[in-house]
Amino acid sequence: MSLILHRADAPILLAPAGDPTAAVAALESGADAIYVGLKGWSRGGAKGELTSEELQEVLSVAHARSRRVRVALNTIPRRAERRYLLGRVAELIGWGIDGVIVNDPGLLAELRARYPALCITASIGCAAMNEADVAFYRDLGADAVVLPGTLSLDELRAIAQVPDVMTEVMIHMVEEFILLGKCWMPSYYRLNPTPLAEVHGEGNRLVGSMKRGGAGVCFKVCEQPWGLYLDGQQVTKRLLPSRQISPINDLSDVLDAGVDVVKLQGRSLSSTLLARLVGRYRASIDAWVDGKAAPAFEEFQLEPSWTVARR
Amino acid sequence: MTRSFELNTTISNLRDLKASDLSPYDAIYLGNITCRLYEANLLEHPDDLREAIAVVKGQGKRAYVTSYAAPRNDFLPKLRKALAVAVEAGIDAVEVHNLGVLKIVHETHPGLPVHIGGLANVYTDAGAEVLKRFGAMRITPNYELSLEEIGQIQRQVGLPMELLVHGKMPLGISDYCFLLEYEEAWGIKCPDLCQQDLFLKQGDWAMKSIGKGVLSGRDVCMFEHLPQLVAEGHDCFRIEAVSESPAYRLEVGRVYREALKRAVAGMNGMEEGWWNTLRSHARIGLCNGFYFGKSGMEYLGVRPEAVASAVRRPGADAI
Numbered sequence: 001m002s003l004i005l006h007r008a009d010a011p012i013l014l015a016p017a018g019d020p021t022a023a024v025a026a027l028e029s030g031a032d033a034i035y036v037g038l039k040g041w042s043r044g045g046a047k048g049e050l051t052s053e054e055l056q057e058v059l060s061v062a063h064a065r066s067r068r069v070r071v072a073l074n075t076i077p078r079r080a081e082r083r084y085l086l087g088r089v090a091e092l093i094g095w096g097i098d099g100v101i102v103n104d105p106g107l108l109a110e111l112r113a114r115y116p117a118l119c120i121t122a123s124i125g126c127a128a129m130n131e132a133d134v135a136f137y138r139d140l141g142a143d144a145v146v147l148p149g150t151l152s153l154d155e156l157r158a159i160a161q162v163p164d165v166m167t168e169v170m171i172h173m174v175e176e177f178i179l180l181g182k183c184w185m186p187s188y189y190r191l192n193p194t195p196l197a198e199v200h201g202e203g204n205r206l207v208g209s210m211k212r213g214g215a216g217v218c219f220k221v222c223e224q225p226w227g228l229y230l231d232g233q234q235v236t237k238r239l240l241p242s243r244q245i246s247p248i249n250d251l252s253d254v255l256d257a258g259v260d261v262v263k264l265q266g267r268s269l270s271s272t273l274l275a276r277l278v279g280r281y282r283a284s285i286d287a288w289v290d291g292k293a294a295p296a297f298e299e300f301q302l303e304p305s306w307t308v309a310r311r
Numbered sequence: 312m313t314r315s316f317e318l319n320t321t322i323s324n325l326r327d328l329k330a331s332d333l334s335p336y337d338a339i340y341l342g343n344i345t346c347r348l349y350e351a352n353l354l355e356h357p358d359d360l361r362e363a364i365a366v367v368k369g370q371g372k373r374a375y376v377t378s379y380a381a382p383r384n385d386f387l388p389k390l391r392k393a394l395a396v397a398v399e400a401g402i403d404a405v406e407v408h409n410l411g412v413l414k415i416v417h418e419t420h421p422g423l424p425v426h427i428g429g430l431a432n433v434y435t436d437a438g439a440e441v442l443k444r445f446g447a448m449r450i451t452p453n454y455e456l457s458l459e460e461i462g463q464i465q466r467q468v469g470l471p472m473e474l475l476v477h478g479k480m481p482l483g484i485s486d487y488c489f490l491l492e493y494e495e496a497w498g499i500k501c502p503d504l505c506q507q508d509l510f511l512k513q514g515d516w517a518m519k520s521i522g523k524g525v526l527s528g529r530d531v532c533m534f535e536h537l538p539q540l541v542a543e544g545h546d547c548f549r550i551e552a553v554s555e556s557p558a559y560r561l562e563v564g565r566v567y568r569e570a571l572k573r574a575v576a577g578m579n580g581m582e583e584g585w586w587n588t589l590r591s592h593a594r595i596g597l598c599n600g601f602y603f604g605k606s607g608m609e610y611l612g613v614r615p616e617a618v619a620s621a622v623r624r625p626g627a628d629a630i
Contacts, residue, residue: 130387132387183482184453
């Protein structure tokens with residue numbers, strides 16, 4: 001099991017980067033590592049994915065600073081797409097990527113078998129919620145498992161005890177009503193197969209499907225007002241619940257619990273906002289490492305616009 | 312020799328089980344997968360679970376225990392207890408929607424047959440192969456898969472696929488029940504809240520709220536397509552009635568039992584009365600789910616009127 005991302009004695013700050021400018025901003029603001037999406041193969045939208053050329057550019061920039069880059073390949077490719085993707089990963093490894101993030105146990109297992117030294121993360125979309133989940137993905141070959149920032153300190157403490165796997169917490173995220181990885185509301189209403197040019201024959205982006213749609217597919221049904229009907233009568237109109245999670249003032253407790261990687265959600269963030277966000281977490285982590293009091297931030301209750309553009 | 316099939320359904324608690332006529336069904340999944348606080352959830356009440364298994368098996372049916380779709384750490388001890396009780400009581404299989412639970416079952420009860428549930432997110436043959444190594448003997452693929460994709464997985468992996476043929480399909484599960492916000496305003500408290508008739512509507516779109524999750528507003532209905540499913544080699548079928556009445560469970564089950572008997576015997580033709588029964592229970596209307604590669608709420612078939620609900624409640628908005 002590769003642990004190449006684990007920095008001894010200090011938690012890793014893992015920041016999103018939706019484009020090369022954001023990548024530079026995140027690195028200059030103190031991210032130890034960044035994660036990027038590869039165009040056509042990651043969830044989260046066209047705005048947050050890199051072309052092959054951009055990925056190579058970002059790898060060069062990051063490695064010059066001795067920082068790492070993980071690539072999100074977290075759609076769930078179908079059989080023909082998977083054959084293509086497994087071959088493509090060899091090319092990515094040749095470019096020097098430091099790891100991949102995947103969303104499907106089958107793809108994870110095949111990547112582990114084919115690339116024994118590759119660092120593999122089980123994505124937040126794998127919906128790991130408990131220590132048995134984390135152990136399952138570890139046994140499958142994951143080096144790290146992403147957990148939602150909604151878990152309690154007790155839960156994080158227990159999960160961090162699972163040996164031989166890094167505990168990664170998406171500490172800054174929007175908590176949607178439906179659990180990440182368990183939503184197919186959008187595709188119930190709209191599903192549009194779109195040919196994926198790279199994969200000859202059977203490749204299709206299922207635009208509308210959160211799990212399989214690739215770029216820009218979630219049209220946010222949960223953010224639109226719904227009439228709530230009780231016994232056939234409308235009793236209210238409302239949005240489905242969502243809230244911003246970003247407990248920066250409690251980060252020291254999270255780190256005390258043994259979390260290895262502090263992950264920030266937000267591949268669609270502007271470089272300006274991303275720099276501010278990463279800078280906050282850098283300062284807090286450094287204070288914890290040095291045994292000092294964390295800086296106090298006034299706006300600890302952040303709006304979802306700190307995570308996802310257009311909210 | 313007539314080909315056999317299994318028609319099953321889910322029942323969450325002992326009260327519903329005893330109120331239900333199980334005659335159309337070959338097997339019952341016991342328990343509620345979304346919420347520990349669901350009224351008398353069989354997964355939280357070992358004595359009830361023991362009795363429920365005895366009731367089901369006493370009627371000559373197979374009894375399966377289900378398990379939580381998104382269990383937190385503190386769910387796991389109770390879940391282990393429920394599994395132990397179920398195994399001791401002679402359960403025929405466990406349904407697993409969470410891969411950590413799969414690991415627990417595999418390690419603690421290695422001989423227990425495992426059915427992978429739809430919320431476990433099996434989307435590919437590779438994913439199914441992994442779960443087969445952990446003891447899976449049957450798979451309900453994720454609801455987003457088409458029949459074509461399901462068939463490919465079945466052929467590649469060699470495991471039977473269980474198909475939802477009727478009922479509201481899960482569209483997502485949550486860790487939070489927003490219905491609790493209305494306890495005071497409505498004068499209805501948990502665990503009664505999520506059992507109310509609750510729909511979310513937006514234009515032509517509708518979903519059913521079950522508290523910690525949402526179901527499709529339209530009932531998936533593969534009634535017209537049963538001959539195709541049988542011809543494609545499928546023989547495990549579910550009526551999803553966890554949020555429905557005993558009358559729904561019985562009447563819809565009876566229709567599918569008879570229709571499947573005809574389909575496996577290679578007989579054509581459906582009784583008009585069967586069709587009327589199905590439509591009468593569809594509050595919002597019918598859909599095919601994702602089986603034909605379309606959006607989940609679409610309906611393909613020779614009965615376009617299926618899309619509209621045949622149910623009209625006096626004084627209610629036409630949903």
